[in-house]
Amino acid sequence: MTMKKDYAAVVFVLALAGCGGGQQSSAPTDTTLSQAMDTAGEAVSLDRLAVAEQQYRTAGERALARDDVTAIGDSGYNLATVQLDANRPQDALGTIAATRAALVVRGQSGDDAGLDLVQAGALHRLGRDPEAAAAATRAAGAQDSDIAEKGQFIRGLIADDSADHATLASVAAYFATLAGRIPPNWNADAKEIAARNLLATNGDARTAWQDALQAATIRQQQVAYRDMARALGVAARAADRAGDGQAALQLYARASQSARQAGDTVMADRWAKLAGASAGVDPFARPEPPAHTK
Known part of the structure; x- marks a missing residue:
């Protein structure tokens, strides 16, 4: 049907x-x-x-x-x-x-x-x-x-x-066959899969980093923030693999903050731990209500 x-x-x-x-x-x-x-x-x-x-x-x-x-x-x-x-x-x-x-x-x-x-x-x-x-x-x-x-x-x-690298590679190949024919709304998916496959196969980490950031930018434009945060998390992995630890910490912090506001608290907590002190404090956190007094 x-x-x-x-x-x-x-x-x-x-x-x-x-x-x-x-x-x-x-x-x-x-x-x-x-x-x-x-x-x-x-x-x-x-x-x-x-x-x-x-x-x-x-x-x-x-x-x-x-x-x-x-x-x-x-x-x-x-x-x-x-x-x-x-x-x-x-x-x-x-x-x-x-x-x-x-x-x-x-x-x-x-x-x-x-x-x-x-x-x-x-x-x-x-x-x-x-x-x-x-x-x-x-x-x-x-x-x-x-x-x-x-x-x-x-x-x-x-x-x-x-860690099913064979299936990931087959999906990456599927997107590769669409090169030049991918509708705009598929571009972010293609870029994220390409980045993930490069990291899984020990490919060029800086290319993976760039691909993941491009995926995040597209999703920002699509107002798909949970997916954007996930792409930022992939970019952080790639930055770390490329040897830029400071950039990785910053990207994990950005991913955590975005995911938390998008309602994905599980990944937000995971990325916050990876970001460490870089995770920072939410500047827009709502104040606690005043304690009830008799």
């Missing part, structure tokens, strides 16, 4: 923020359903994920009332993607499982690559990498080129984290 998705992925999206085809579904004839989808999409663009989640639930409820299999699939995909973007991977997995079940009882028993993609991102966030890799591989075989690209990218992230 192939469904068009309403929620254009904010790269992970992985985690893999969430990831997706970035296509727009045709407007449903049900005005309530259409308005809920539109409102949710606007909320996503403003990073108001709680509002988006509420509206995608509303859309999904209306889709069930309508018994509209395509709208059910779109709403479930969108809801799971928002939950993943809000750093709630377990909730995203629950939504994916329930959406698949709702599709099956309506005769849609085939695989859905979009759901596979979000599932891969959620499983990777939870450290369930063998399962994540299987889901990412299914997504990488999608007919939708955007979903396939993101599936390949997540395969590369998982492979690097798992």
